[in-house]
Amino acid sequence: MDKEISPAVIKRMPRYYRYLEDLVAAKVERISSNELSEQMHVTASQIRQDLSNFGGFGQQGYGYNVKNLHDEIGRILGLDEMHNVIIIGAGNMGTAIANYVRFEDLSFKVTGIFDVASDKIGRTICGREVQSMDELPAFTEENHVDIAALTLPRDNAVAVADELISLGIKAIWNFAHVDLNVPEDVVVQNVHLSDSLMQLSFKIS
Amino acid sequence: MDKEISPAVIKRMPRYYRYLEDLVAAKVERISSNELSEQMHVTASQIRQDLSNFGGFGQQGYGYNVKNLHDEIGRILGLDEMHNVIIIGAGNMGTAIANYVRFEDLSFKVTGIFDVASDKIGRTICGREVQSMDELPAFTEENHVDIAALTLPRDNAVAVADELISLGIKAIWNFAHVDLNVPEDVVVQNVHLSDSLMQLSFKIS
DNA sequence: TAGATTGTTAATCGATTAACAATC
DNA sequence: TAGATTGTTAATCGATTAACAATC
Numbered sequence: 001m002d003k004e005i006s007p008a009v010i011k012r013m014p015r016y017y018r019y020l021e022d023l024v025a026a027k028v029e030r031i032s033s034n035e036l037s038e039q040m041h042v043t044a045s046q047i048r049q050d051l052s053n054f055g056g057f058g059q060q061g062y063g064y065n066v067k068n069l070h071d072e073i074g075r076i077l078g079l080d081e082m083h084n085v086i087i088i089g090a091g092n093m094g095t096a097i098a099n100y101v102r103f104e105d106l107s108f109k110v111t112g113i114f115d116v117a118s119d120k121i122g123r124t125i126c127g128r129e130v131q132s133m134d135e136l137p138a139f140t141e142e143n144h145v146d147i148a149a150l151t152l153p154r155d156n157a158v159a160v161a162d163e164l165i166s167l168g169i170k171a172i173w174n175f176a177h178v179d180l181n182v183p184e185d186v187v188v189q190n191v192h193l194s195d196s197l198m199q200l201s202f203k204i205s
Numbered sequence: 206m207d208k209e210i211s212p213a214v215i216k217r218m219p220r221y222y223r224y225l226e227d228l229v230a231a232k233v234e235r236i237s238s239n240e241l242s243e244q245m246h247v248t249a250s251q252i253r254q255d256l257s258n259f260g261g262f263g264q265q266g267y268g269y270n271v272k273n274l275h276d277e278i279g280r281i282l283g284l285d286e287m288h289n290v291i292i293i294g295a296g297n298m299g300t301a302i303a304n305y306v307r308f309e310d311l312s313f314k315v316t317g318i319f320d321v322a323s324d325k326i327g328r329t330i331c332g333r334e335v336q337s338m339d340e341l342p343a344f345t346e347e348n349h350v351d352i353a354a355l356t357l358p359r360d361n362a363v364a365v366a367d368e369l370i371s372l373g374i375k376a377i378w379n380f381a382h383v384d385l386n387v388p389e390d391v392v393v394q395n396v397h398l399s400d401s402l403m404q405l406s407f408k409i410s
Numbered sequence: 411t412a413g414a415t416t417g418t419t420a421a422t423c424g425a426t427t428a429a430c431a432a433t434c
Numbered sequence: 435t436a437g438a439t440t441g442t443t444a445a446t447c448g449a450t451t452a453a454c455a456a457t458c
Contacts, residue, residue: 106402189408197394
């Protein structure tokens with residue numbers, strides 16, 4: 001990564017991507033920052049600022065080529081390369097993620113599902129047998145793992161995260177309701193559903 | 206709500222609540238903004254600023270009483286009142302949410318599960334029979350619904366959201382990968398998992 | 411009382427918006 | 435060429451951090 005991109009910008013990129021996907025599907029050929037700003041309810045200025053972080057994708061007097069911009073943002077987001085994902089935790093959330101239809105579409109592939117609980121091991125989820133965590137060291141030796149989705153209860157989550165890190169995994173998609181403290185070179189993306197629900201609760205009370 | 210609280214502050218409140226829950230469980234009686242800041246990796250200044258939005262919960266020379274602050278934040282987040290939640294979409298994500306163990310704990314109760322797909326209707330999820338969307342109008346007449354969790358594929362989501370709104374539902378916890386345009390008095394809290402995954406993908410590429 | 415720590419005001423920093431020269 | 439729209443610089447706005455008087 002060249003210059004540092006602010007978290008605020010990063011957070012908006014997937015949303016641009018979603019809108020551009022729809023525009024591509026609708027066979028729209030070009031769009032100006034102004035038109036897009038109306039659809040997305042953000043300022044045109046912000047769109048141009050955000051995109052300019054990554055280079056000039058537009059053309060004066062014309063706007064942006066939809067297909068091209070879609071592909072560029074996909075590339076920025078790393079969607080041009082396949083990512084191998086393992087799921088740790090074969091509960092309801094793990095199952096939901098494993099079955100997530102758009103996974104392949106966005107270039108993510110579930111290559112393994114693991115659990116600590118013996119009653120889960122051996123079950124089949126999404127055509128894949130749940131393996132024991134004991135098998136994980138051997139698995140990571142033989143298979144490159146880009147991302148581990150962590151969907152365990154919070155009691156186990158911290159210890160298992162440490163194990164994942166010790167096995168060399170550099171990215172954790174964390175669904176456990178706990179904050180993980182990780183080394184500098186490990187990236188964590190949190191999905192704290194209870195936090196989200198509490199925010200909603202706040203807004204209605 | 207008295208004065209306007211910034212989204213940035215609202216977003217941090219559930220995290221404070223989580224840490225205070227742990228402190229309560231650990232039987233810690235009091236904590237200073239400085240101690241808490243070390244645990245949470247935020248500045249003490251921010252903690253004091255955030256909390257002062259809602260009133261003075263601390264005491265000079267003493268800090269904050271953990272139990273009291275926990276309860277105050279719970280009250281701020283609306284966790285002192287039970288919220289009735291219906292789940293729209295009995296797929297994997299709907300099932301995961303229905304089975305989410307901390308729901309009751311945080312004062313949310315699932316009172317109904319609905320789906321449009323006929324193959325889902327009649328199934329039992331978490332001890333509750335999945336009902337047809339056709340039954341929803343009668344249901345909302347007879348039962349007060351605080352929140353609808355929307356876990357449908359994006360094709361249906363927008364139309365169903367409109368239906369929910371027409372039935373008087375004021376809060377939508379939206380898991381569909383689409384932005385909902387809603388009237389002023391309706392609150393939407395988005396959980397865009399694909400956005401989250403793309404952010405992670407960005408950070409590792 | 412002396413020490414500690416809050417709540418709040420002021421200073422800084424960063425993010426968003428506005429404006430416009432460059433240019434397709 | 436004239437009109438449209440970008441990329442970027444400057445201005446504004448908001449959020450975070452620092453500082454400190456108030457006070458337990």
